[in-house]
Amino acid sequence: MSARLIDGKAFAAGIRVRVAESVDSLAIRPGLAVVLVGTDPASQVYVRNKAKQTAETGMVSFKHELPEDVSEAELLALIDRLNADPEVHGILVQLPLPSQIDSGKVINAIDVAKDVDGFTIQNVGRLTTGLPALVPCTPLGCLLMLRHHLGHLSGLNAVVVGRSNIVGKPMASLLLREHCTVTIAHSRTGDLPALCRSAEILVAAVGRPEFVQGDWIGEGATVIDVGINRLPAPERGEGKTRIVGDVAFSQAVGHAGAITPVPGGVGPMTIACLLANTLTACCRANGIEPPADLTG
Numbered sequence: 001m002s003a004r005l006i007d008g009k010a011f012a013a014g015i016r017v018r019v020a021e022s023v024d025s026l027a028i029r030p031g032l033a034v035v036l037v038g039t040d041p042a043s044q045v046y047v048r049n050k051a052k053q054t055a056e057t058g059m060v061s062f063k064h065e066l067p068e069d070v071s072e073a074e075l076l077a078l079i080d081r082l083n084a085d086p087e088v089h090g091i092l093v094q095l096p097l098p099s100q101i102d103s104g105k106v107i108n109a110i111d112v113a114k115d116v117d118g119f120t121i122q123n124v125g126r127l128t129t130g131l132p133a134l135v136p137c138t139p140l141g142c143l144l145m146l147r148h149h150l151g152h153l154s155g156l157n158a159v160v161v162g163r164s165n166i167v168g169k170p171m172a173s174l175l176l177r178e179h180c181t182v183t184i185a186h187s188r189t190g191d192l193p194a195l196c197r198s199a200e201i202l203v204a205a206v207g208r209p210e211f212v213q214g215d216w217i218g219e220g221a222t223v224i225d226v227g228i229n230r231l232p233a234p235e236r237g238e239g240k241t242r243i244v245g246d247v248a249f250s251q252a253v254g255h256a257g258a259i260t261p262v263p264g265g266v267g268p269m270t271i272a273c274l275l276a277n278t279l280t281a282c283c284r285a286n287g288i289e290p291p292a293d294l295t296g
C-alpha cells in the first residue's frame with residue numbers, strides 16, 4: 001500500500017484565494033500587526049513570509065521590529081497601542097521572546113478578539129468549553145486538512161503525540177470537538193508504538209526528527225506530520241541541510257492511508273490559517289459572520 005499525499009501547499013493556496021475573495025467583498029480592510037523582537041534569523045524569515053502573504057491577500061500588514069534588549073514594559077505599551085488601534089484586527093507576537101520578557105504576560109495582554117494566534121488563556125478556555133474562539137493556526141490547519149480528506153471525523157480514534165500548548169493540546173481540543181476519541185501521548189506514555197497503531201488519525205507533534213516509525217502506524221491511518229526538523233545533509237554539499245518531519249516518511253507511506261509530506265504539508269497551512277484568523281477577527285469585530293469553512 002502506498003499512502004495518498006495530503007498536499008498542504010495546494011490546500012494553503014486554496015485558503016489564501018478564499019481569504020482574498022472574502023477580503024475583497026468587505027468594506028473594511030483587515031489589518032494584521034506582527035511584532036518581532038530581536039534578530040533571530042528563523043523568526044525573521046517567518047515574519048517576512050507572514051507580512052508578504054498578508055499583503056498578497058489584500059489585507060494591511062503592520063510590522064513592528066523591536067531590539068533584542070527591549071524592556072517588557074515597552075513591549076506591553078506597544079501591545080496596548082495595537083489593542084486600541086481600530087485598523088489592527090489581528091496581533092501576533094513572534095515567539096520565542098528574549099529571557100527578560102515574560103511571554104505569558106505579553107501574550108495575555110493581547111485583546112482576545114485580536115489574538116489571531118489563539119494563545120491567550122481566554123481563547124484557550126473558549127476553545128475547550130466549545131465557545132467561538134480564535135484557534136491556534138497550526139492545529140487549525142491540521143483540522144482543515146483532516147476534514148477535507150476524511151469528510152467527517154466523528155467517532156474516529158485519534159492519537160496526538162506531543163502535549164505543547166501551541167500544537168498538541170489545542171489539536172486534541174479540536175479533535176474532541178469533532179467527536180473523535182482522543183488520546184494525548186507524550187514522553188512518559190507507555191508502549192507508544194501500540195498506542196499509535198490503534199489510531200485512525202495520528203498527529204505527530206513532538207519536534208523529534210523521524211521519531212514515529214513506519215510500523216507504529218495502523219494500516220490505512222491518516223497521518224498528520226507537524227514536525228519541521230533540520231538535519232545535516234553532507235551528501236548535498238558542505239553545510240547543507242534537509243528538512244524532515246516527526247514521522248519516518250519513507251517507512252510510513254507503506255502503512256498509512258494518507259499522510260502529509262514534510263515539507264509541503266502542515267507548514268504552508270500555518271500562515272494560511274493566520275490569514276484566515278485575521279479575516280475571522282475582522283469580521284467578528286464588525287458584526288459580520290466569517291466564512292464557516294475557515295474558522296475551524
Ligand code: GUN
Pocket residue numbers: 092093094095096117137138
Ligand atoms: N513561533 C513559531 N511558531 C509560532 C507561531 O505559530 N506563533 C507565534 N506567535 N510565534 C511562533
